[in-house]
Amino acid sequence: MKTILSSRTSSGIKAALGGLLALVALGAAQADDARGKQLYANCVACHGDDAQGMKLLNAPALSGLSEQYIVNQIKKFKAGHRGGNVKDATGMQMRPMATLLVTEEDIGAVAKYIASLPSKPVEATLVGGDPEKGKMLYMTCQACHGPDGKGNDMLNSPSLINQHDWYTLHQLHKFKEGVRGSNPEDVTGSQMRPMAMTLADEQAMKDVIAYIQSLSE
Numbered sequence: 001m002k003t004i005l006s007s008r009t010s011s012g013i014k015a016a017l018g019g020l021l022a023l024v025a026l027g028a029a030q031a032d033d034a035r036g037k038q039l040y041a042n043c044v045a046c047h048g049d050d051a052q053g054m055k056l057l058n059a060p061a062l063s064g065l066s067e068q069y070i071v072n073q074i075k076k077f078k079a080g081h082r083g084g085n086v087k088d089a090t091g092m093q094m095r096p097m098a099t100l101l102v103t104e105e106d107i108g109a110v111a112k113y114i115a116s117l118p119s120k121p122v123e124a125t126l127v128g129g130d131p132e133k134g135k136m137l138y139m140t141c142q143a144c145h146g147p148d149g150k151g152n153d154m155l156n157s158p159s160l161i162n163q164h165d166w167y168t169l170h171q172l173h174k175f176k177e178g179v180r181g182s183n184p185e186d187v188t189g190s191q192m193r194p195m196a197m198t199l200a201d202e203q204a205m206k207d208v209i210a211y212i213q214s215l216s217e
Contacts, residue, residue: 033109033112033113033116035106035109036109036110036111036113036114037113039106040113042097042100043062043097043114045057047060047061047062050117050118051063051114052122053164053167055125055164055166058090058170060163060167061119061122061162061163061164061167062114062117063114063117063119063120063162064119064159064162064163065114065115065158066153066158067108067111067112068111068153068156069151069159070115074098074101074111075107076189077095078095078101079185081183081185081189082094082183082186082189085179085182088174088179088180090170091179119159119161120162121162122163122165124165124213125164125165125166126165126166126206126210128203128206129165129206129209129210129211130207131211132211133207134206134207134209134210134212135211137199137204137207137211138208138212140198141160141195141208144195145158145159145160148161148215149161149212149215149216156188156191160212160215161215161216163216165209165213168212169202169205169206172196172205172209173205175189175192176193176197180192181193
């Protein structure tokens, strides 16, 4: 009888401890989410409450990007590996904002919050792109970004889905012109540069962007 009671008592204690640990974990997660939302307040002016971006301020959509990718980009901005080129006016605007995130925990919290926001379709603004021609050009891109354009964290490649076409065009120009991805410390950016070089001109860029936009529909 004592053995049975002892066993039941032990099971009860384990269950109670398990419940307590679950509550602690839940509380920590909620605190982390609250911290991330609080930190994101500094980003709202440019990227919006829903992280959908704003063309007027050249701010891209952030919703839909993975937590890992966001963390990596914030770190690049803080270190000057991105946004450190004097020709990158919009990148330089982002650098001081990244420096407001002092700790690794702050970076992780805001990245987690942004990644939790729903990704939504965005309005097309570019004209003249041919998605059929773009489909052929995208064959070079899909090795990293995937046939569905959703990216791959293992390859440090972001999702391209529901990103503004004007922003994608600007970034392709930056990569091709060496404004982005030329810093030797920016390893993943330097991997993208030769890919951008395969696009002969802006028409080719518009074509591949038109195809990417079709994946978002």
